[in-house]
């Protein structure tokens with residue numbers, strides 16, 4: 001098995017396990033641009049390569065439709081991610097985005113989009129080294145074309161396009177196990193609308209509990225409690241970028257944010273049809289200094305074949321940072337994060353979300369239990385392409401788009 005992955009510049013399971021303490025970080029293979037093919041390799045008869053034009057909203061809708069019907073589901077096929085067109089517009093047109101990295105396959109006759117893979121440029125720091133890399137996401141093959149080895153063909157094509165542009169490393173996250181994760185996180189879920197989550201069988205009724213007890217368990221106050229908490233404004237940007245950059249230095253794997261990238265991800269000014277990201281700051285009422293921020297994004301899941309509920313509205317914790325992280329006082333950090341995330345839950349409830357999700361990354365373990373998140377059954381593995389790196393005990397950032 002792993003007949004494809006064995007041919008790729010990724011560490012084997014054996015190498016990674018044996019080399020835990022001895023692996024020296026660095027590229028696996030040198031790429032000679034001269035030797036990179038100028039054209040894609042031929043496809044199965046009846047299919048053709050296309051570069052999607054995501055400045056055309058009709059083509060965003062085509063990607064949306066493909067993913068809406070064929071993208072990631074849970075093990076029991078009860079839920080499927082439903083990235084909105086506004087979300088895709090945001091996620092695929094990050095600063096420096098390249099049209100060439102939005103790769104599709106169409107059926108020649110009908111013109112129908114049947115497969116997709118994408119990359120965006122990202123400056124990724126692995127410990128002390130910064131890699132100009134691509135972040136690969138939204139790999140999807142139509143259900144009728146599964147198990148025909150199309151996925152390796154798509155992966156090879158996006159790799160070729162990255163190489164052509166002089167990008168030789170990539171980062172990607174996948175729910176399933178491939179050779180070889182550099183880090184692994186678990187999903188945690190915090191019910192907001194427990195009754196609905198129970199109705200759609202997302203949340204079980206724990207043995208020995210009652211519906212009423214569950215509803216009370218997840219009840220939240222009507223108002224946030226952190227003094228000075230408010231929506232982020234343009235005037236906060238410089239302070240918050242600086243805060244986030246300092247905060248992320250504590251992690252072994254993190255995106256290096258420029259101000260432009262920060263604005264794109266955390267403070268988009270063009271208001272889309274559907275709001276994608278929410279960002280709040282805390283302005284200390286006495287000093288007027290911004291001391292904390294947090295953000296979450298909106299990603300629904302379709303409830304497959306349910307009569308009453310079409311989808312679950314999920315908020316995903318995105319980036320955050322707090323000055324208390326630099327005090328060296330673990331207790332202070334823990335207390336602060338718990339207050340902030342409790343307020344994030346309250347705000348997510350006001351915005352009509354049913355559930356609030358987070359991974360075991362950043363400083364999240366400090367609040368997951370106390371804020372009544374429960375472990376989900378999914379893991380998310382983090383991978384690097386053409387870069388060998390010892391496992392990352394120091395934590396990772398929040399690029400948590402599955």
Ligand code: YNC
Pocket residue numbers: 001002003004005006070071072073134136137138139140141142145146147148149150151152155158159162163167168169170171172173174175178385402
């Ligand atoms: C996957 N998700 O192991 P072996 S995540 C990578 N990522 O290869 P076939 C995957 N590889 O084991 P199917 C993968 N899923 O023989 C499968 N594979 O070595 C490997 N699902 O191919 C698999 N989206 O075409 C095997 O499988 C080979 O028809 C089998 O297609 C797979 O976006 C898939 O989960 C996932 O649409 C497309 O099942 C299909 O099943 C599907 O016969 C639902 O493929 C949606 C879904 C995946 C979400 C994601 C990140 C993708 C990362 C790809 C790797 C990028 C590497 C870096 C490239 C740039 C380099 C530079 C610079």
Ligand code: MG
Pocket residue numbers: 141145146147148149150151
């Ligand atoms: Mg296939």
